[in-house]
Every structure is written in C-alpha cells, then in structure tokens.
Amino acid sequence: MKISEFSVRNYQFTIIIFVMLMALGISSLLTMPRGEDPTFKSPTFPIIVLYPGTAPNDMEELVVDPIEEAITELDNVKTIESTIDDGLAVIRVEFVYSEDPDEKYDEVLREMNNLRGTGTLPADLLSLEVLEFTPDDVNILQAALVSETASYWQLQQQAEDLQDQLEKVRSLNNVETWAYPDRQIRIALDLEKMAQQRLPLNQVLGAVQASNVNIPGGSVDMGTKKYNIKTTQAYESLDEIRRTVVASSGQQVLYLKDIATVDFDYEDETYRGRLNGQRAVFVTASQKPGYNIFDTRDQYETVLGSFKAQLPPNIQFEKSFDQADSVGRRLSGFSRDFMIAIGLVLLTLLPLGLRASFVVMIAIPLCLAIGLSLLDFMGYSINQLSIVGLVVALGLLVDDSIVVVENIARFLREGYSRSQAAIKGTQQIGLAVVGCTAVLILAFLPLAFLPEGAGDFIRSLPVAVIATVVASLFVALTIVPFLASRFLKEGEGPEGNRVLRGLHRVIDRTYGPILHRALARPFMTLSIALALFVGSLALIPLVGTSVFPTSDKPMFLITAELPLGSNLDATDSVARFIERGLQDEPLIRNYATNVGKGNPRIYYNVVQRNEATNYSEVFVQLDAGLHVPEIKAVVDRLRERYTNYPGAKIEVKQFEQGPPVEAPVAIRVFGDNLDSLRALSFRVERLLKETPGTIYTNNPLTTLSTDVQVRVNKEKAGLLGIPVADINRTVRLGIAGIPVGTVQETEGDEFTMVATLPRTGRPRLDALEHLYVSAPTGALVPLKQLATWELTTSPTMIKHYDQERFVTLTSHVQSGYLTSDVTADVISKLDQMPFPEGYRYQAAGEVETSQDSFGGLGPIVIITIFSIIAILVLEFKTFKSTLIVLSVIPLGVIGAILALLFTGYTFSFTAVIGLIALVGIEIKNSILLVDFTNQLRVEGMELNRAIEQAGEVRFVPILLTTLTAIGGLIPLALEASPLYSPLAWVIIGGLLSSLLLTRVVTPVLYKLLPPQVAVQEASTVS
Known part of the structure; x- marks a missing residue:
C-alpha cells in the first residue's frame, strides 16, 4: 500500500488534504437542505x-x-x-x-x-x-385563524392577506386557504312580481348576463394621436347590478331591483374547519424542493409575526402544525444520540491506549465530513434516514482505523520506529482492509438500488453508509498512518498498556481454551452451531414479518364516515362527539377538525380526501417527545371510546411509513355484473370482520346513495308551452341557484353572481312544493302541476382496475397483531370460498406493496452475492478461504432473530436492511481472521498453531470493532422507533452472536478446509 507510505513521508501534503476535507464537510453540513422525510416523485x-x-x-x-x-x-x-x-x-x-x-x-x-x-x-x-x-407538496405549515364572532368574509380576507404575504417567501410553495364558504352575490328573484310584470325567467337572466360584458370598441385616430374607444363596462358594484334594465314599455323602465333583492351572501357550506373545537379558517404552505426547512421557517416566522400584530381583537392566530419543529426535535435527538454513540465508541477504544484512541477519534469527524460532502454532491438532503445512515456508519467507519492503528501499535511493540511501524503495519493489513470495505459496500448496494417508491424512500440511508465507509477506507490508509507516525508512543512494552494486558489475559484464560477444545472436536462444534441456526429459523414465525412500520410521530388521524347522502350537519354532529372525547385526553396538544373534507396534506404518503358531506377528519397532535408505546396507548384508548358509534364509522388511524397504501389488509374482488359483485363483496366483508386481528373493515358498496328524482309531465308542459329545460332551470333556481356571471369590484375582489329564489339556510325537500315555473306568457305555474318527485336509489358506483370492474375491501390491524399473519389468515379463507365463474380476488395492501418494494431486489442481490464472492476469491486466491469467510452469515442470523423476538419487533423493511448490513460487517471481521491465518501459514507456522494464534491476535481488533459498532447503534436501539430501532437491534444481536460463535466456528472450518498457501522458505512470524 504505497499510498500510506506517501502520506507518512509527505506530511505537509497530508495536512493540507486533511484541512481541505474538513472544511468541505463543514461547508456541506451548513448548506445541505434539511427536511423530515426523503422526497421522491411518482409518475x-x-x-x-x-x-x-x-x-x-x-x-x-x-x-x-x-x-x-x-x-x-x-x-x-x-x-x-x-x-x-x-x-x-x-x-x-x-x-x-x-x-x-x-x-x-x-x-x-x-x-x-x-x-x-x-x-x-x-x-x-x-x-x-x-x-x-407530487409528494413534495406536503404542507410544512398549517396555521389557523380562529374566531366564533368574526364573519366568514372577515376571516377570508385575513386568510388571503396572509396567503399573499407567505407567497412572497421564495422557498414556500402552494400557499392555500381552506374551510370557508366563498362570498357571492345573490340575486333573489321574486316570482310573483315577475308574473305581475309578465317577465319570463329567461328574459331576466339574459338581461343580467347581457349587461355584464366588457367589449372593447377599438381605436380611432384624431390628428397625430390614437384614442381607444371604451364602451359600457362590466359590473363593478352591487348598485350597478340592481340598476340593470330587465324590461321597458317605452315609457317606463323596469330595473332588476324592482323584482329581486340583490345582496352579498355566502355559497352553501361544504367544508367546515375548527381548531380545538373553535371555528377556524386554515392557511397552509409547502416547501419547494432543495431548501433548508430551518431557513424557510426563519423567513415565514417573520411574516407570521408581523401578520399577528395587525389582526383585529376578535380573530386569534394559531400555528397548529409546523414541520420544522418536528424536524428540529428529530435532528436534536439524533445529535444527542450521536454524542452518546461517540462516547460509547471512545470507551471501547481504551484498550488501544489514549494516543491510539486519539488517532481513531480524529478519524471520526473527518470520515463524517467526507461522507456529508459526498451526500451533498449526489444531491441528498439531511433527513431522518440519511442521519440514521450516518449513525449506523459511525459504528463502522472506525473499524478500518481501529484495525490499522492496532496493527501499527503491534509493530511498535515489536521495536519498529513510528514511521516504519506506520508503513509496515498499514501495508500488512491494507489489502484485507480494502477487501473488507469492498464487501461492506457491496452488502449495502442492493438497498441503494431498490426499485419503486420504497427504494427512493430508503435510498439516502444506504448511500450515507456507503459514502462514509468509502471515506473511512481513504482515511484509514492515508490520514491514520500519518497521525499514527506522529502521535503513537515508541518503546511501549510488548504487551501494550494496562487495559490491553488485562484484555489479553482474559482472552488467554477464556477464548484460548475454548478455541483449543473446539479445534479438538470440530464436528461436534459445527453440529452445535448448525442446531442453533436451525432453531433460530424456527423462531421466524413468532417474530413475524411486515413491510413498513407505523410512524413514530406523535400525531394521527380520526376519520368519521356516515352513510352516503348524509348532510353536513349530521356529519358535523359526529365530529363534535369526537372533539368532546379528545378534550379528556391530557396528552393531546391540539386537534384540527375538518367537516366535509380531509385535513390539508401534512404527511408524505397521505393524500387529502376530496369533499364529501358524509365525511369528516380530525388531525390530532400529541405532546412532543412522546415515545411509540405512549402514542399507541392513546390511540388504543380512543379506538375503544369511539367503537360502535351508532350511524357512523369512526376510525383512529396512525400514519404509516413507506409508499402510500390503501390499508394494511386490502382485497380486490373482480367481476362484471354490478349486482353480483355487490353481493360477493358482502361475503368478503363478513369474512374480513370474522378474521381475528382486523379492525375498521370497509366495504364501499355497503350503502347506496338516495336521491330525489323529479319526473316532468312532458304532455302538460307541452300544452302550456313550457320547455322541459325551463322546468329544470327553475328547480335549480330554487334549490342550488344558477350562476349568471362574475363581478370584479374596483378593489380587485371577484364574486360569482347567483340567481336564486328567496330562502334562508339550506333548502329542504318541501321547497319543491313552493316552486313556480314561469310560462312564456309570464304566468306562474306551480311545479307540482307539471312534475312529481320521489326518493330513488342512485346507481351503484363503478370502479375499474386495468379496465376490469372491481371493488376493494379494506381492513386495518389491531394492536398486538401482525399484518402478515392477519393477511395470510384472510387469504387462506378466501382460497376456500367458492367464487362464481368469472369472478376472482386479488390481495392488495401490504402484500402488493411488499411485492413492488422487493420484487426487483432478486437480480440485484444475486449480482451482489457473486460480486462479493469474486472479491473474496481475488483476495484469497482460493475458494476454500472464500467459503470459510462466508460461513459466518448464518451465525449472525441467530442473534438477529433472537434480538427481534426479545424486543417485540418484526422483520420489517428496515430490519431486513439491518440484516443485509450485518452480513457485510460479519464478512469484514471474518476476512481479518482468515487473512491473518493465511499470513502466519505463509511464514511457516504449523496449521493448528497458526489458527489459534490468529484467533487470539485478531480477537482484540475484532472485539473492538464489534463493540464500536454496537456502541454506535445502542442509542438508535433505545429510541424505540418502529422505523430504525429494528435495524439497530438486528445488527446488535447479530454482532453479539457472531462475536461469540464465529470466533470458534470459523477457525474450526479453517482446520477442516485448510486453504493452500505458498510457504516461504525463510520467514519470521510477525
């Protein structure tokens, strides 16, 4: 490894490189965009x-x-x-x-x-x-203007004023206002007065529309100048509308105000908002890609501060959701975990001595700086997953440095000078370090190339690990030898410092005899290891599997759905019931109620529900800092409280990690006939409800919408000369109103003009009894003489999936049950259910997400396995050595499965990531052992003695690298996060079992399958 010799002898150049890399890393840390979750786009x-x-x-x-x-x-x-x-x-x-x-x-x-x-x-x-x-459109800010006394018009004006100010913040995007009815101009026509003047409805509506035009008159020349001709302009005020001429007798003009009342009003409410039970209007904003959320917050906080200062006293401003707070808490937590991890890593380095520990600790910030620079160069942001990747890498990046420093220190104890020890120690172990790092990188590569949204979501984690590990290899082979040649102490005793001597005595008294006995009984040793591995595999069903875990954020949604056709008031009463229950929960910080629509989008894989009068949604936020068990306890209490509410389905739903999924358990049923499909959906619905572990089973075909059908007697209408279109227009006039144009006031506000009949509040069914149709003569004819009406069931909603008719039935999973087990139970029952010919089912939900997420992983894993084998063969030149190195993988799996079983986590997406990372770490340690055993045999040492000496000599660096990896992961494991704690526990458990078993099994396999080596004629054992 000539690079190490160059760095030792040209220390000025090495110092310059060191300073430049640190500066580059600090610059990246300060400028990289920060956010909560990775961003990804979906076509x-x-x-x-x-x-x-x-x-x-x-x-x-x-x-x-x-x-x-x-x-x-x-x-x-x-x-x-x-x-x-x-x-x-x-x-x-x-x-x-x-x-x-x-x-x-x-x-x-x-x-x-x-x-x-x-x-x-x-x-x-x-x-x-x-x-x-666009997943980037998740709102990072949701604010509320709260007032029980201010009119909706006042709230709207203030909300739009805030919207205008926030839109000037360059990093914000999609600033919107929500939860108020638009103001409109209502023209309430008096049909009796119209009949007295013999004015048909069409004539009045036509007069209003004809007067609300703005047709440019062109231009004329006068002398040397050109003048534009301005004609009558469109409406600009209520008074102009009132003075619209609707009829003229030649001596008298009839104005609109003579037959109608023209005034401001509101459109019918379709969406009501409240914050903590008080009437509110919401303002939301998302962030443009590539910006730092904390810089963005600094900008909009300035806007919010000045806005609050000018609000009238009857309107309060509340910032109900601010993603920057969550990101700040998460990054602060990771910073704390990082410092704890560094402290634990430092403790594990004590056997190397203070000077050697100092050299390794210098390598940590430098590796992280280089890793951050590479992440920044590749366009990644600082988010929860990239930080988890850096924390995972923290326990790995010092491995190379520890191995190199420990080997250099061993050469120093043998009497070499600092420069000689640095060069020879690095050269001896350099090839093994390169091979170890290459294997570790290849272990993470499949995760970096995962397909679909799951791959984009998780990619910043493996890329952060790979970037940092690459940096650690560079630092271990250049900066560490240079630092070791300057700071390590010469003339230290051959057994090292007091801690190292004590560690060697423990190894000699425990590990040495165990290894000696194992080598004496190799087949019994392998049988015990095999039995442990097979026994651990039998525990996998107890551990269970899942795709993406629930979110650990202290927030969730409560949805309420009433039967189709329920009006907004009925839905609002259910929302009020939910709010009363939330008031009894002391851990709730605030809640935003949305009646008639879903809450504006505040989570990356949840899309806002469209308007529906039978739907309401409450966005609940708990106190910051709550852990997952506390969040689940609140959710379970609320689920029990809201179960079996009469006439409505109330569901308490936690957010899920990963790509969007309709529900954990989802079944699509396909068939052509709508009635047969609906009947079959009831059977599947019953099956889902009877399956243990399901909750909130939903069948969209359970209820049908009921409408009022107006049937016109066309013969009567024809005898009176009344077109059917006029009858339909009158019905709309009396119930919903007829838009007749827009008006833009001089202040710039634009309003829709709606022609209606006089009424207060929402129209009821008896409104049809009081409607009159205007005949061509101007006479009024009661609607009930021209038409009848009755309640009818509307046609079933039709759904297509790839051009086939289908219906999706969904269920969520109760706490304490595994989605994989519940889904498997449902599918086994469906397989036994007879389906009519031409009808079939298809499992969706997490099953489909898992197939999409892992479906393209097979070829990548195969390529990776062969690449790892190729690297090992190139390094060792024999297949036997390669087989011995790879034999460590099952031994780590034992501890990984036991760790998940004891901690209660499942084999989730991130647990699988931890297992893949574990494979790389295990192989890395095994390479060190096999490589050194080969070196001892090349130098002429007898097989058994070489195996035992390599095991004891390499036990210390392998023990230290294992402990540093565990120390770096302990804070993540103790966070109790469903996302990354399983990853940490898998690696910790696997490393522990690997440390205990592999140090015995690998030497035994080496004895049974001794690789061929070229023994040197004259050799001295190093």
Whole structure:
C-alpha cells in the first residue's frame, strides 16, 4: 500500500488534504437542505372528468372506456384505476416508476386533448383535467385563524392577506386557504312580481348576463394621436347590478331591483374547519424542493409575526402544525444520540491506549465530513434516514482505523520506529482492509438500488453508509498512518498498556481454551452451531414479518364516515362527539377538525380526501417527545371510546411509513355484473370482520346513495308551452341557484353572481312544493302541476382496475397483531370460498406493496452475492478461504432473530436492511481472521498453531470493532422507533452472536478446509 507510505513521508501534503476535507464537510453540513422525510416523485396522474347529470353506466361507456383505451396505448403503463360516480369520473394512471413524471404528464395531457379534438368524448363535457401527484407538496405549515364572532368574509380576507404575504417567501410553495364558504352575490328573484310584470325567467337572466360584458370598441385616430374607444363596462358594484334594465314599455323602465333583492351572501357550506373545537379558517404552505426547512421557517416566522400584530381583537392566530419543529426535535435527538454513540465508541477504544484512541477519534469527524460532502454532491438532503445512515456508519467507519492503528501499535511493540511501524503495519493489513470495505459496500448496494417508491424512500440511508465507509477506507490508509507516525508512543512494552494486558489475559484464560477444545472436536462444534441456526429459523414465525412500520410521530388521524347522502350537519354532529372525547385526553396538544373534507396534506404518503358531506377528519397532535408505546396507548384508548358509534364509522388511524397504501389488509374482488359483485363483496366483508386481528373493515358498496328524482309531465308542459329545460332551470333556481356571471369590484375582489329564489339556510325537500315555473306568457305555474318527485336509489358506483370492474375491501390491524399473519389468515379463507365463474380476488395492501418494494431486489442481490464472492476469491486466491469467510452469515442470523423476538419487533423493511448490513460487517471481521491465518501459514507456522494464534491476535481488533459498532447503534436501539430501532437491534444481536460463535466456528472450518498457501522458505512470524 504505497499510498500510506506517501502520506507518512509527505506530511505537509497530508495536512493540507486533511484541512481541505474538513472544511468541505463543514461547508456541506451548513448548506445541505434539511427536511423530515426523503422526497421522491411518482409518475401517477389523476384524470378528473365532470359530466353533470350522467349516470355511472353512461359515464363508463361514454367517458371512461374511451379514456382507458387511449391510455393503454401509451408505453410503460403500470395500472389504470377508475372510479365512476354520477356525473364524475376519476381515472388514476400510474406508470412504471422509472419513467420521467414530466414526460409522462405531457403524454397523458396530449392524449386527452386528442380525444376531445377528435370528438371521441362528448362535446358537452363540463371539464376534463389532468393533475400531477407530487409528494413534495406536503404542507410544512398549517396555521389557523380562529374566531366564533368574526364573519366568514372577515376571516377570508385575513386568510388571503396572509396567503399573499407567505407567497412572497421564495422557498414556500402552494400557499392555500381552506374551510370557508366563498362570498357571492345573490340575486333573489321574486316570482310573483315577475308574473305581475309578465317577465319570463329567461328574459331576466339574459338581461343580467347581457349587461355584464366588457367589449372593447377599438381605436380611432384624431390628428397625430390614437384614442381607444371604451364602451359600457362590466359590473363593478352591487348598485350597478340592481340598476340593470330587465324590461321597458317605452315609457317606463323596469330595473332588476324592482323584482329581486340583490345582496352579498355566502355559497352553501361544504367544508367546515375548527381548531380545538373553535371555528377556524386554515392557511397552509409547502416547501419547494432543495431548501433548508430551518431557513424557510426563519423567513415565514417573520411574516407570521408581523401578520399577528395587525389582526383585529376578535380573530386569534394559531400555528397548529409546523414541520420544522418536528424536524428540529428529530435532528436534536439524533445529535444527542450521536454524542452518546461517540462516547460509547471512545470507551471501547481504551484498550488501544489514549494516543491510539486519539488517532481513531480524529478519524471520526473527518470520515463524517467526507461522507456529508459526498451526500451533498449526489444531491441528498439531511433527513431522518440519511442521519440514521450516518449513525449506523459511525459504528463502522472506525473499524478500518481501529484495525490499522492496532496493527501499527503491534509493530511498535515489536521495536519498529513510528514511521516504519506506520508503513509496515498499514501495508500488512491494507489489502484485507480494502477487501473488507469492498464487501461492506457491496452488502449495502442492493438497498441503494431498490426499485419503486420504497427504494427512493430508503435510498439516502444506504448511500450515507456507503459514502462514509468509502471515506473511512481513504482515511484509514492515508490520514491514520500519518497521525499514527506522529502521535503513537515508541518503546511501549510488548504487551501494550494496562487495559490491553488485562484484555489479553482474559482472552488467554477464556477464548484460548475454548478455541483449543473446539479445534479438538470440530464436528461436534459445527453440529452445535448448525442446531442453533436451525432453531433460530424456527423462531421466524413468532417474530413475524411486515413491510413498513407505523410512524413514530406523535400525531394521527380520526376519520368519521356516515352513510352516503348524509348532510353536513349530521356529519358535523359526529365530529363534535369526537372533539368532546379528545378534550379528556391530557396528552393531546391540539386537534384540527375538518367537516366535509380531509385535513390539508401534512404527511408524505397521505393524500387529502376530496369533499364529501358524509365525511369528516380530525388531525390530532400529541405532546412532543412522546415515545411509540405512549402514542399507541392513546390511540388504543380512543379506538375503544369511539367503537360502535351508532350511524357512523369512526376510525383512529396512525400514519404509516413507506409508499402510500390503501390499508394494511386490502382485497380486490373482480367481476362484471354490478349486482353480483355487490353481493360477493358482502361475503368478503363478513369474512374480513370474522378474521381475528382486523379492525375498521370497509366495504364501499355497503350503502347506496338516495336521491330525489323529479319526473316532468312532458304532455302538460307541452300544452302550456313550457320547455322541459325551463322546468329544470327553475328547480335549480330554487334549490342550488344558477350562476349568471362574475363581478370584479374596483378593489380587485371577484364574486360569482347567483340567481336564486328567496330562502334562508339550506333548502329542504318541501321547497319543491313552493316552486313556480314561469310560462312564456309570464304566468306562474306551480311545479307540482307539471312534475312529481320521489326518493330513488342512485346507481351503484363503478370502479375499474386495468379496465376490469372491481371493488376493494379494506381492513386495518389491531394492536398486538401482525399484518402478515392477519393477511395470510384472510387469504387462506378466501382460497376456500367458492367464487362464481368469472369472478376472482386479488390481495392488495401490504402484500402488493411488499411485492413492488422487493420484487426487483432478486437480480440485484444475486449480482451482489457473486460480486462479493469474486472479491473474496481475488483476495484469497482460493475458494476454500472464500467459503470459510462466508460461513459466518448464518451465525449472525441467530442473534438477529433472537434480538427481534426479545424486543417485540418484526422483520420489517428496515430490519431486513439491518440484516443485509450485518452480513457485510460479519464478512469484514471474518476476512481479518482468515487473512491473518493465511499470513502466519505463509511464514511457516504449523496449521493448528497458526489458527489459534490468529484467533487470539485478531480477537482484540475484532472485539473492538464489534463493540464500536454496537456502541454506535445502542442509542438508535433505545429510541424505540418502529422505523430504525429494528435495524439497530438486528445488527446488535447479530454482532453479539457472531462475536461469540464465529470466533470458534470459523477457525474450526479453517482446520477442516485448510486453504493452500505458498510457504516461504525463510520467514519470521510477525
């Protein structure tokens, strides 16, 4: 390893490199963007089609089928999922994850424009819109303007004022306001006065629309100048609307104010918001990619401070959610864990002596600095997963330095000078260190190349480990030899310091005799190891498996869903019941209630629920600093409180990690006939409810919507000369109102004009009894003489999955049950259920997510395994040595499984990551042992003596590297985080079992399968 000799002899150059790398790392630390979660993009696009008055069957035939056929012609479409309702269709198109979202969005948009341009879709579609799904649009701020006395107009004006100010913050994006009805201009027509003046409805509406125009008159020349001609402008005030001429007799003008009341009003409420039970309007904002969330907070806090100062006394400002606080707490916790880990690592270095420990400790910040610089160069941010990667790397990055320093110190004890010891010690172990690091990097590579959203979500963790480990190799072979040649003490006794001497005595009295006996009984030793491994595999069903764990954030959602057709007031009463229950929980910090819509998006894999009068959602935040068991206890108490509420389904849901999933347990049932599909869904629903461990089972086909059907007697209407369209228009006038244009006041505010009949509050069914239709003569005809009405069940909602009709039934999993076990139980029961011909089921939920997340991992793992084998063969030149090194893997699995079993964690996504990392660490330690045994045999030592001496000499560096890795991971393990604690426990348990078993099993295998070595004729054992 000439590089070490160069660094030792050219110390000025080495010092310059050291300072430059530290400066680069500090610069990256200060400038890298910070956020809570990794960001990723998905090529998924919802297509929203509005075609009012069209039944689901017609929507399916006229709109959805043509769109689906066109989309399937595009390249790399993964799934097409459509939801078809009365007058509304939502087609969700998902492409293969590797596709560029921007390019695919353009393709979908172009295809929709082609469909409309060629007349394939109905010409009178109200709207067709293609949306983009961007996970970056998660709101980092949700604020509330709270008041029980201020009008909605006052709240709206203040909210829009705050919106305008926040939009000036360069790093913020998508600043929006929520939870208030828009102000509008209501033109309440008096039908009796219209009848007295013999004014048909169409004439009045036409007069209003004709007066609200702004047609430029062009320009004229006068002399050398040009003048623009201004004609009558559009409405700018209520008084102008009131003075609209609706009729004239030649001597008298009839104004709109003579037959109608024109004033400001509010549209019908569809979304109500409250904060901690008080009426509120929400303002939210997300952050643009690539910005530091703390810099962003500093900017918007300045805006919020000045905004609060100018609020009227009857409106209070509350910042209900601030992601920067959560990120700050998490980074602060990681910083604490980091310092604890460094302290534990320092304790494990005491056997090396203070000077050697100092050399290794200098390597830690330098490796981290280089790792951060590499992360910054590759475009990653500082988030919870990249930090976990750095903490995991903390226990690994010192391994190379420990091994090199320990070997240099051994040469010093044998009488070499500091420079000679640094060069020879590094050269002797350099190749093994390179091989160890290469194997460790290859162990993490499959995680860095995971496909789909799961790969993007987790990628910053393995990349952080790889970057830091690469840095540690560079530092171990350059900076550490230089520092050792300057700081290590010469002339130290051959047995080292007091701690090291004591450690060697313990090894001689314990490990030495055990190894000697194991070598004397090799087959019994291997049989015991094999029995332990097989026994641990039998424990896997007890441990259980899962994909992504629940979030450890102290917040959750409570949703309430009433039967279809429930109005907003009924839904609001259920939301009030939920709020009363939350007031009794002392650990709750605040809660935001959303009636008629989901809470604005505040979590990366949860999309806001669309407006629905039968739906409400409460976003609950607990006190900061609560651990997962405390959060689960609150959730379980609330679940018990809200179970079996009459007439509504109330669900308390924790956030989940990983890509979006509809529910942990989800079953798709496919079939063509809607009635048969609905009947089959009831059977599957019953099966889900009867399966132990399920909770919140949902079947979207349980209830059907009930509507009021107005049936016009066309013969009577024809005799009176009243068009059916006029009757329909009158019904809309009396119930919802008819938009007749917009008005922009001189102050800039824009309002919709709506023509209605006089009414207060929401219209009720008896409103139809009091409606009158205007005949062409101006006479009024009661609606009940022209039409009848009755309650009818609306057609079933239709859903497509890849152009097949289907329904999805979902369930969540109770605390104390494993999703994998519950899903397996459900699938086994479904396999025994007879399905009619042409009908089938498909498991979705976590099963499908697991297949997507790990489906592309197989080829990557195979390539990685062969790459590791290739590196080992290149290093050792024999397959026997390679086999001996790889034999350590099962021994680490024993401790990993036991650690998960004792701590109660499952084999989750991150636990599997820990297992892969464990393999790399184990192989790394085994390489050191086998390589040194080979060296001793090359120098002429007898087989058994070489095995025992290599085991004892290499036990100290392997013990130290194992303890440093464990010390670095203990804080993560004790955090009790469902995301990264399983990873830490897997590595800790695996390293402990590997330390105890591998140090015996590997030498025994070496004895049974001794590799061929070229013995030197003259040798001295180092």
